[in-house]
Amino acid sequence: MTTHRTETSRLEGETPAQRLLALLEVIAGKDQFFTLQGMVDETGLPKPTLHRMLQQLESSGMLQREADGRHYSKGSRLRALAENLLLNDTVHGARHSVLADLVEEVGESCNITALSGGEVLYLDRVETSAPLRFYLHPGSRVPVHCSASGKLFLAQMAPAQRRRLLDQAPLKSFTHNTLTDLAALEAEIETVKQQGYAFDDEEFLPGLLCIAVLAPNPEGPSNIGLAIQAPVMRMSRDKILGCLPALRSAADAIAAISREATTDAARMASATP
Structure with missing residues (x-):
């Protein structure tokens, strides 16, 4: 599955702060200097609006102006932020190691997921080295009703909570196996509760089996x-x-990593005067 970027990338966000962060994401992906006009052309934002946003990022140290006064580049604060993230994200590194070991053991692609709104979000993924595989990168989102992880997240909910979520996320059909009938999905969820695991049996992508x-x-x-x-x-x-x-x-190993990180955070918080 390949996502092709359009020539103009609209900045998503309901608030000015969210749009500023979206602009920062665009800038973080650049490998060269850029100008105000170039960003106007890329984002489609009005020039005065974008100029104001760039000024805010520059004044905070996230961006810096180059010697010619026209070009911008990443500021020292943004680079420090990226370096600190890489140096201190030990929880992600530990989880990724567990995931890589699992892929080595079972010989198939594996991923870590979380429930995000009405979708399942891929937090991390390691691909198998086998020639035939499906590419689903971290950051991918899939509907809860046709995802093995999604069925597990739904199974934890009270019936009323589950119904509220599914009422806002129609049971769209992706393959001939997708469960689009609410009664059939509820029966599947009851089975998931009893067995403690869930299948996606070609319900999201044809030819893909998941547990x-x-x-x-x-x-x-x-x-x-x-x-x-x-x-x-x-x-x-x-x-x-x-x-x-x-x-x-x-x-179990991933759960232990999360518990340790939570315990360490609580210990540090209690030690802070």
Whole structure:
């Protein structure tokens, strides 16, 4: 699945702060200097509006003006922010290592997910080295009703909460196997509750089979899913069920990483005068 960028990228956001962050995302992806007019052409924003936004970013140290006065580049504060993120994001690094080990063990692509609004968000993913695979990158979103992780997130909800979510997210059909009938989906969710894992049996993409579990959370619902995805030409339901022990072991390891990070944060907060 490849996303092609249009020539003009509109900045999304309901508030000025959100649009400023969206502009910063565009700038962060640039590998060269840029001008005000160039950003106007790229974003479609009015020149006075964009000029004001660039001034705000420059005054905060996120951007800097080059010697000619016309070109902008990334500022020292933005570079420091990126460096600190890479240096200190040990939780992501630890989770990614677990994911990579799982892919090595089962031989198929695996991903970590979370529920975001009415969709399942891919937080991380490691691809198999096998020649036939589906490319779904971190940041991808899929509907809850046709995702293995999504069914698990739905199964944790009270019926009224689940109905409110599904009322706002119509059960769109993506393949012949997609569950588009609410009663059928509720029956599937009941099965998921009982067995503790969920399938996506070619329900989102033709030819793609997926099994997922949640990272356990003793304190309540979990918002971290872990899934194995494989083409049906290489994997059957019975065969992928054989990967369930490895999947659950990896989910336990990811849950332990999250608990440790939460405990460390609470310890630091209590030690702060």
